Amino acid sequence: MxxxxxxxxxxxxxxxxxxxxxxxxxxxxxxxxxxxxxxxxxxxxxxxxxxxxxxxxxxxxxxxxxxxxxxxxxxxxxxxxxxxxxxxxxxxxxxxxxxxxxxxxxxxxxxxxxxxxxxxEVVQAGVKSLTPDEQAVFLRGLTKVMHSLQEQGVVSVTRMCAGCTYFQPYVHADAVRPHHCGFVNKPLGEGQLRLDCPDYIPGGEADQARRWQEFVGGWEGR
Ligand code: SF4
Known part of the structure; x- marks a missing residue:
């Protein structure tokens, strides 16, 4: 051979x-x-x-x-x-x-x-070609990549839901909208997670770590 x-x-x-x-x-x-x-x-x-x-x-x-x-x-x-x-x-x-x-x-x-x-707009057109389920999974993936880049010190603080003091992951039984935003006091679906929210307030370090684990673990435990 x-x-x-x-x-x-x-x-x-x-x-x-x-x-x-x-x-x-x-x-x-x-x-x-x-x-x-x-x-x-x-x-x-x-x-x-x-x-x-x-x-x-x-x-x-x-x-x-x-x-x-x-x-x-x-x-x-x-x-x-x-x-x-x-x-x-x-x-x-x-x-x-x-x-x-x-x-x-x-x-x-x-x-x-x-x-x-x-x-x-060119990238938006590409993203729109994904189904709603694909977009939600893509957004979640981007959230995790952004979190890693932040941990590595490559990007500054990203104002995303997963690090926000108002964010309560997986507190609702509704599989379509399992999260909650305390700022607007409404349930959030996976496709509504923000990567740059003007109302973002960072939590304390331990609080953020706990919230992140709940966010990641909640998905894996589904
Ligand atoms: S305030 Fe913004 S970043 Fe915070 S949980 Fe609500 S939507 Fe997400």
Missing amino acids: GKRLPMQSEKTIVDHITVGLGKIATALRSQAWEGGTARKLTPTQGQILALLADRATKAVRLNDVAGELCLTAATVSDAVTTLVEKKLVKKERSAEDRRALLLTLTAAGLLEAKQTTGWT
């Missing part, structure tokens, strides 16, 4: 998923860049606009923007300087802490953000 060559099929499912996630990230970056160049915005500037649009009613500290986007404060500061020059972002000192810089979108910035965030 001849020498057996390594085959593509010998890769694990973990390898395949990792490659797939990498391709999705590449697609998002290229779409972001295309959208950005048409409007003369870089992907970083577009990301900042999108984040500020998400918090439309609240000013966000420059350092918090850096933390959430996993960028240095210097990189964000450079991008914000350009956005202020373009009159898309307003920058001012915090009244409570004069060292902190607060960022908000101008009306023109909000309009630009709505156009810029259109780049996610």
Whole structure:
């Protein structure tokens, strides 16, 4: 028998998923860049606009923007300087802490953000091709991957249900909506779990660890 060559099929499912996630990230970056160049915005500037649009009613500290986007404060500061020059972002000192810089979108910035965030539509179209059950499983998988990235210190705090003080996993007998959100006081289904919720409040360390175990264990025990 001849020498057996390594085959593509010998890769694990973990390898395949990792490659797939990498391709999705590449697609998002290229779409972001295309959208950005048409409007003369870089992907970083577009990301900042999108984040500020998400918090439309609240000013966000420059350092918090850096933390959430996993960028240095210097990189964000450079991008914000350009956005202020373009009159898309307003920058001012915090009244409570004069060292902190607060960022908000101008009306023109909000309009630009709505156009810029259109780049996610290509990925949305892909996700919509999944069945509702597939979407729920995918969302749960993403939640676990995000949790691991957070534990490894690769991403800053993700404002997702599984770490939120309001989240009560598997407290309802209803298999469709087994979780509960104490903030809105309503049951939540798997497909309603948030990965970036503006109402997220982190619990204490021990509390978060317990809640995470209940979330993971509840699914495995079904
Ligand atoms: S407040 Fe937001 S993050 Fe917290 S449990 Fe409710 S939906 Fe989830």
